[in-house]
Amino acid sequence: MYEDFKVGFKTTDKELNKKYGFIPTKGIKTKRIDSNSKNKLEAVVLINNIIKSVYPNHINQATGYVEYVGYGENNQEFIRENKSLNEVYDYDVPVYLFECVIEGELNYVGKLNPVKQPYYSEAPNMNNEMRKIIKFPFMIKGYSYENYIDKNSFKEDVDTTKSEHKKNTNTTAVNGYIEAKIAARNPYVQRKFRNSLLNEFNSKCAICDINEKNLLIASHIVPYTKCKDVDEMINSNNGLLLCANHDALFDKNLISFNEYGKIEITGNKYLSTALHELLHIAEDTEIEDLHLNEERKSFLQRHKVK
Ligand SMILES: [Zn+2]
Numbered sequence: 001m002y003e004d005f006k007v008g009f010k011t012t013d014k015e016l017n018k019k020y021g022f023i024p025t026k027g028i029k030t031k032r033i034d035s036n037s038k039n040k041l042e043a044v045v046l047i048n049n050i051i052k053s054v055y056p057n058h059i060n061q062a063t064g065y066v067e068y069v070g071y072g073e074n075n076q077e078f079i080r081e082n083k084s085l086n087e088v089y090d091y092d093v094p095v096y097l098f099e100c101v102i103e104g105e106l107n108y109v110g111k112l113n114p115v116k117q118p119y120y121s122e123a124p125n126m127n128n129e130m131r132k133i134i135k136f137p138f139m140i141k142g143y144s145y146e147n148y149i150d151k152n153s154f155k156e157d158v159d160t161t162k163s164e165h166k167k168n169t170n171t172t173a174v175n176g177y178i179e180a181k182i183a184a185r186n187p188y189v190q191r192k193f194r195n196s197l198l199n200e201f202n203s204k205c206a207i208c209d210i211n212e213k214n215l216l217i218a219s220h221i222v223p224y225t226k227c228k229d230v231d232e233m234i235n236s237n238n239g240l241l242l243c244a245n246h247d248a249l250f251d252k253n254l255i256s257f258n259e260y261g262k263i264e265i266t267g268n269k270y271l272s273t274a275l276h277e278l279l280h281i282a283e284d285t286e287i288e289d290l291h292l293n294e295e296r297k298s299f300l301q302r303h304k305v306k
Pocket residue numbers: 205206207208209210242243244245246
C-alpha cells in the first residue's frame with residue numbers, strides 16, 4: 001500500500017486519512033496495526049507544512065538531514081503524536097515525509113531513517129513565548145549519516161564547544177550547537193555550499209573578474225560560528241563567491257555591502273587610495289542585482305553589524 005509513496009507522488013491530507021488509514025491529525029500522522037490505539041505503530045507520516053509551520057522543521061533535501069520539530073502542549077508535556085513518534089526509535093516503523101508547498105497538496109519527499117535519539121530544545125511560538133520543543137533527527141533514505149557526520153571533526157568540536165560554553169548548563173543548546181558545527185565542518189556539506197556558489201556566480205568573483213577556481217572562495221556572509229542553526233550555515237544565500245583578496249577584505253570586515261549590494265569600505269583606516277586601486281575596490285563597486293534575493297540581503301545586513 002505504501003509502494004505508492006515514490007518521489008513525485010502527490011496526495012492530499014484527506015486521501016492519506018481515508019485511503020491509507022492515517023489518523024486525521026496535522027503534522028504527525030500515525031497509523032496503528034488494525035487501527036487499534038493500543039496496538040503497535042504500523043507507519044508514520046510527517047508533514048512539513050511550509051505555508052503554516054510555526055516551528056519550522058529543518059529539512060535539507062540536498063544533504064538528506066531532517067530535524068522534525070514537535071512541540072509541547074499545555075504544561076509543555078509531550079503527548080499524543082509527539083509521544084508516538086518516540087516509538088519510531090524503539091521499533092522499526094516506517095516514516096514517510098511529505099511536504100505541503102501549495103495549500104491542499106502534499107508532495108512525497110522520501111522515507112526517513114532515525115539517526116539519533118530525539119532531543120529537547122526551545123523555540124519562540126507565534127506570540128514570541130518560549131516553548132519547549134522536541135527535535136527528531138532523521139536522514140532521508142539513500143543518504144548516509146556516516147557521510148554526513150565527519151567523525152574526526154566531532155571529537156574536536158565537542159572539545160572546543162566545551163571550552164567555549166563553560167557557563168552554558170543547557171545541554172540541549174550545547175547539543176544543538178555541536179550538531180550545527182559538525183554539519184558545517186563536514187567536507188561533503190562544505191563542497192555542496194561551494195558548488196552552489198560556483199554555479200550561481202558562474203565561477204567568477206562577485207566583485208572582480210577573477211575566474212580561476214583555485215583562487216575563489218565560498219565565503220560565508222554570517223560566519224558559521226555566528227549562525228543560529230545548521231540551515232544558516234549551509235544556506236548558499238549566506239554566501240558569496242569571492243577571490244582570495246576580496247574574501248580576506250570581507251572576512252575581516254574591511255568591506256561590507258548595503259541592501260542594494262553597494263560596497264561600504266569600512267576599513268578605510270587601513271586601506272589607502274593606492275590600495276583601493278590595487279585591490280580593485282571603489283566607491284561604486286557592487287554585487288549584481290541578480291544575486292540579491294531577500295535572504296541574502298538579510299545575511300548582508302547581519303554581516304554589517306558583526
Ligand atoms: Zn575579486
